[in-house]
Amino acid sequence: MNSKVLMQGNRIIGEAAIRAGCRFYAGYPITPQNEIPEYMAENLRKVEGGVFIQSESEIAAINMVAGAASAGARAMTSSSGPGISLKQEGISSMAAQELPGVIVNMMRGGPGLGNIRPSQGDYFQATRGGGHGDYRTIVLAPGTCQELADLTMDAFDLADRYRIPVVLLADGMIGQMMEPVVFKEPKPRQYSADYVLKGAGTGKAKTIKGLILDPLDMEEHNWKLDRKYRVIAAKETRCEIFNTDEADIVIVAYGTAARVAKGAIKRLGDHGIKAGLFRPISLWPFPTEELRRLAGTRKKFFVFEMSTGQMLEDVRLALQGYADIAFHGRPGGVVPTPVELANVIVRQYRRDR
Amino acid sequence: MKKVFSRPESLRKKFVFHYCPGCGHSIAHRVIAEIIDELGVRGTTIGVPPAGCAVLAYNYFDVDMIEAMHGRGPAVATGIKRVRPECLVFSYQGDGDLAAIGIAETFHAANRGENFTIIFMNNAVYGMTGGQMAPTTLLDQKSTTSPPGRNAVLDGYPVQISEILAMLPGTAYIERCTVNSPANIVKTKRAIKKAFQYQLDGRGFSLIEILSPCPTNWKMSPIDACRWIDDVMSKQFPIGVIKDTPAEAAGKEGAGHDR
Ligand SMILES: Cc1ncc(C[n+]2csc(CCOP(=O)(O)OP(=O)(O)O)c2C)c(N)n1
Ligand code: SF4
Numbered sequence: 001m002n003s004k005v006l007m008q009g010n011r012i013i014g015e016a017a018i019r020a021g022c023r024f025y026a027g028y029p030i031t032p033q034n035e036i037p038e039y040m041a042e043n044l045r046k047v048e049g050g051v052f053i054q055s056e057s058e059i060a061a062i063n064m065v066a067g068a069a070s071a072g073a074r075a076m077t078s079s080s081g082p083g084i085s086l087k088q089e090g091i092s093s094m095a096a097q098e099l100p101g102v103i104v105n106m107m108r109g110g111p112g113l114g115n116i117r118p119s120q121g122d123y124f125q126a127t128r129g130g131g132h133g134d135y136r137t138i139v140l141a142p143g144t145c146q147e148l149a150d151l152t153m154d155a156f157d158l159a160d161r162y163r164i165p166v167v168l169l170a171d172g173m174i175g176q177m178m179e180p181v182v183f184k185e186p187k188p189r190q191y192s193a194d195y196v197l198k199g200a201g202t203g204k205a206k207t208i209k210g211l212i213l214d215p216l217d218m219e220e221h222n223w224k225l226d227r228k229y230r231v232i233a234a235k236e237t238r239c240e241i242f243n244t245d246e247a248d249i250v251i252v253a254y255g256t257a258a259r260v261a262k263g264a265i266k267r268l269g270d271h272g273i274k275a276g277l278f279r280p281i282s283l284w285p286f287p288t289e290e291l292r293r294l295a296g297t298r299k300k301f302f303v304f305e306m307s308t309g310q311m312l313e314d315v316r317l318a319l320q321g322y323a324d325i326a327f328h329g330r331p332g333g334v335v336p337t338p339v340e341l342a343n344v345i346v347r348q349y350r351r352d353r
Numbered sequence: 354m355k356k357v358f359s360r361p362e363s364l365r366k367k368f369v370f371h372y373c374p375g376c377g378h379s380i381a382h383r384v385i386a387e388i389i390d391e392l393g394v395r396g397t398t399i400g401v402p403p404a405g406c407a408v409l410a411y412n413y414f415d416v417d418m419i420e421a422m423h424g425r426g427p428a429v430a431t432g433i434k435r436v437r438p439e440c441l442v443f444s445y446q447g448d449g450d451l452a453a454i455g456i457a458e459t460f461h462a463a464n465r466g467e468n469f470t471i472i473f474m475n476n477a478v479y480g481m482t483g484g485q486m487a488p489t490t491l492l493d494q495k496s497t498t499s500p501p502g503r504n505a506v507l508d509g510y511p512v513q514i515s516e517i518l519a520m521l522p523g524t525a526y527i528e529r530c531t532v533n534s535p536a537n538i539v540k541t542k543r544a545i546k547k548a549f550q551y552q553l554d555g556r557g558f559s560l561i562e563i564l565s566p567c568p569t570n571w572k573m574s575p576i577d578a579c580r581w582i583d584d585v586m587s588k589q590f591p592i593g594v595i596k597d598t599p600a601e602a603a604g605k606e607g608a609g610h611d612r
Contacts, residue, residue, distance in 0.1 A: 023436070024432065024435065024436060049436075053431065053435070055461070057457055059428070060428040060431075060457065060458050060461065061428075063421065063422065063429050063432070063458070064429070064432040066419075066428075066432060067401075067428065067434075067436075068432035068433070068436045071399070071432065071433045071436035071437045071440075072436065073436045075432070090422065093422050097420075197399050197418075197419060197437075198399075198417070198437055199394075199395075199399060199416070199440050199441075200395065200396055200398075200415070200417050205365075205415045205417050207411040207417070207418045207419070207420075208419040209419070211408055
């Protein structure tokens with residue numbers, strides 16, 4: 001068993017990545033994730049074959065990751081808000097070229113330059129592809145530092161298994177907090193290296209490309225990607241269902257918002273309101289079936305996000321009018337307290353009654 | 354009978370170049386392929402074609418290739434070379450790709466002294482998108498987005514990329530050539546071979562700029578396009594070696610970090 005260590009969230013990502021076999025990191029400074037490149041600068045270069053580059057921009061970073069991935073390395077970049085927007089062309093290209101890679105987004109308040117406070121305003125960008133064209137990325141949303149460690153490692157495995165960019169979507173709060181973690185043993189890397197460029201040797205040359213001029217061929221490539229996404233949607237949903245057995249109300253929240261919700265659930269009990277939590281861990285694929293199953297027996301759902309309501313749309317799609325859905329949001333970098341959330345929920349359901 | 358001319362091994366067996374008659378891209382491709390053959394490195398070469406007229410280069414070169422998004426070749430090549438320092442890595446870029454949208458990636462790859470080679474095809478226009486003004490378009494040169502001719506006050510000046518990059522300590526070898534005559538093609542071949550050899554010796558960043566005819570967008574016959582390079586274009590972009598860092602200095606000036 002690996003021992004428990006107390007570490008800061010951002011540094012946990014760096015450590016978990018290195019343990020998972022990440023050997024290439026490129027990134028550009030932006031708050032609130034600077035500890036990730038700093039950790040990699042300090043520690044990745046000490047590992048055999050480990051490459052750390054502070055790139056000239058986020059655009060360069062994601063394209064370096066694409067190059068490193070094409071050469072067979074496990075590769076990662078990290079950023080926040082504006083930097084993630086700059087990476088989108090590259091992420092779209094990696095999706096088209098079916099290159100694995102891990103992209104960390106420590107969300108901050110937006111739009112625009114916004115601020116550096118924790119936020120969940122990038123849900124749409126992350127779960128709808130984010131860049132141009134018909135594609136998806138796997139999106140994982142950790143709620144604790146332990147999950148940061150676990151999901152960082154899993155992200156590399158998923159990226160390899162499906163040859164897809166994987167986004168780790170957290171926020172400045174989880175990145176900055178310190179919690180005890182145990183790093184699990186990484187799984188041996190399993191992937192088909194067919195695509196990896198190392199020079200053709202004496203064999204046939206390989207090409208990795210996203211330009212497909214013939215529309216029928218491009219259509220077929222889109223369907224091929226779509227078939228892959230359907231397999232992922234069927235196999236890779238993750239969620240936590242907490243305290244819902246007796247619950248009258250199910251709060252739906254992810255990441256930091258779900259931590260606030262757990263605090264609110266205790267206080268709601270004091271008000272005589274039985275509440276539980278549905279916490280999506282994979283945001284794409286969204287755990288639609290799991291949520292729908294809950295709606296078979298429970299009718300009141302309360303979506304809480306640190307945004308004006310983005311995941312809310314996925315909850316509506318999942319529940320398709322079969323349940324009441326209420327919403328509370330705090331965009332722009334505001335993290336409400338559990339007391340505030342509990343009070344909002346009490347008011348909402350007292351009124352309903 | 355002695356064979357004096359044949360298809361290089363590093364070009365694919367069956368294809369037809371899609372380039373316009375008189376275009377410099379096809380000549381540059383052939384020259385690069387010949388050098389890869391002569392250096393015996395086909396099996397360990399990785400090329401990075403651009404968005405631009407040469408985007409389909411992977412249909413012609415019989416070496417491993419990954420297409421980069423517009424301007425991002427030097428970043429992709431950086432990722433590849435750092436992971437596979439044993440490979441010969443080159444990116445192939447037009448002047449829009451390299452000197453406009455990809456100037457940051459180019460400048461910083463050069464400044465880090467990344468140990469790969471850029472083949473920089475300067476045809477003074479955006480070829481693929483139909484002849485718009487490029488950063489390298491000459492003053493008074495007409496293009497579809499500088500219809501009366503490039504105006505310094507409104508459009509800025511042609512950019513001397515090679516001279517600018519030569520100022521960076523990380524760059525090992527920079528030469529400007531052209532492919533407008535058999536003699537100049539031979540010189541271009543010598544230059545690229547030298548750049549590749551520098552890379553194989555771990556001496557750092559190299560760039561070969563090729564003044565390349567684009568008869569289609571210059572609206573000239575192929576012969577006039579070749580003459581225009583001699584008479585006009587090379588006055589703005591002088592041919593010759595721009596930087597050659599001696600081997601002893603290479604260790605000090607970049608190149609030290611294949612990892
Ligand atoms: C982000 C982005 N912007 C614009 C384009 C469109 N585009 C493709 S090639 C090109 C310019 C090509 O010119 P150059 O790099 O000089 O190469 P040439 O075609 O002349 O060889 C442009 C603008 C693109 N592919 N991507
Ligand atoms: S448009 Fe110009 S650069 Fe493009 S293929 Fe034709 S001649 Fe060559």
